[in-house]
Amino acid sequence: SMVGDAPFYFMPVILAYTSSVKFGVDPMVGLTIGLCMVHPTYLSLIDAGEAVRMFGLLPVNLAKYTSTVLPVILVIYVASWVQKLAEKLSPKVIRFFFKPLLTLIIMTPLTFCIVGPLGNLCGKVLEGGLSIVQVNAPWFLPIFFGAFGPIVIMLGMHYAVTIPLALAAIQAFGYDMLGPGFLVANIAQGAAALAVAVLAKDKDFKSLATSTGVSAILGTTEPALYGVNLRLKKPLYASILGGLIGGIICGIAGVKRIVFGPTGLTSIAIFIDPDNGMNFVFALIGVAATFAATFVITYALVRKDRGILKEIGR
Structure with missing residues (x-):
């Protein structure tokens, strides 16, 4: 049971890697984003149920991403464009470490404040449609x-x-x-x-x-x-x-x-x-x-x- 459930519980991590390969994102950056979406600290914020603001300014939508599919795919797709922007903004001398750093800096608020919640909403709409078909x-x-x-x-x-x-x-x-x-x-x-x-x-x-x-x-x-x-x-x-x-x-x-x-x-x-x-x-x-x-x-x-x-x- 544990072996069967594990891939679904950590689905964002698995999909983060496969989506990174598909969209041309540095796999380690993609995996880091996927891991953040199921991090115990983030899950504890969801369980607490209290309002969270990133940097004290940006409201975080506390959507639960374990076992989800669409949010991480959408996040990594957006990350592919952010990575291209980071490559243009990174000086050649320090591009090796500055490009992934800049990508993560930009993607963290996007993931938890905009793109992730949007993907979660799309997933719920999809589940609703499937429910109608599978029931009726x-x-x-x-x-x-x-x-x-x-x-x-x-x-x-x-x-x-x-x-x-x-x-x-x-x-x-x-x-x-x-x-x-x-x-x-x-x-x-x-x-x-x-x-x-x-x-x-x-x-x-x-x-x-x-x-x-x-x-x-x-x-x-x-x-x-x-x-x-x-x-x-x-x-x-x-x-x-x-x-x-x-x-x-x-x-x-x-x-x-x-x-x-x-x-x-x-x-x-x-x-x-x-x-x-x-x-x-x-x-x-x-x-x-x-x-x-x-x-x-x-x-x-x-x-x-x-x-x-x-x-x-x-």
Whole structure:
């Protein structure tokens, strides 16, 4: 339990590092900002519940950042621009230590007085929206992401949007409904690639489709998506249909992802719900139905396409 909870409790620290790498901020500066957001002294100020003013002037919004996602991402994004400003203002002779120092001096009041609270507000709005969907239409998210998961990945939105959404949902409700959709979407990518592998006669293409198909089933879909399915197009269409079928099953059954993690057979245990044993069973049924449907549809479409058959050496 401690190992599972630790990354969520210190989520700002983890995201501070990954966001720093993404936005080009000095990772040590980013980590320092993330650590400040969960520092025991700051948490004690929240528990005290008394008004706080930085330097006696700037009002501090005592938002709690442990287990949050959006505030630290927004803070590090702003820090990337502040760091560029600090680099311009830092004399070359002392830039090595003055740039990070100036960045931290500027970002500290911005983090606790403006940007952090703004991110916290956005997170609450996001949680409110998720709450409406997960309470009133819990079937929608598995169906949508089951069908359009590969499109979301191609647009790069799985990092920018869906991961923060899933983390926010798990933090707020103890589960998320996006995970089942991505589970069947990943299985569909793998099944489509493996169907192509069965039909392929070209040794190199067969090897590519087999290896990427297995990887997709285990949870990593990009090689299968870009190397096989999108390249041949019809396997991608089949994976969308297969993912839709699996998404409908998971949506109607109300399958939930209990612990955040990549979705595939290697991490299928994240769908085990201590309070509902059938959650895992229906997840497996969704996986089986998705694989079977996608494989059959892909096989049928590819067998009738002379252009694809020629490309795979059949």
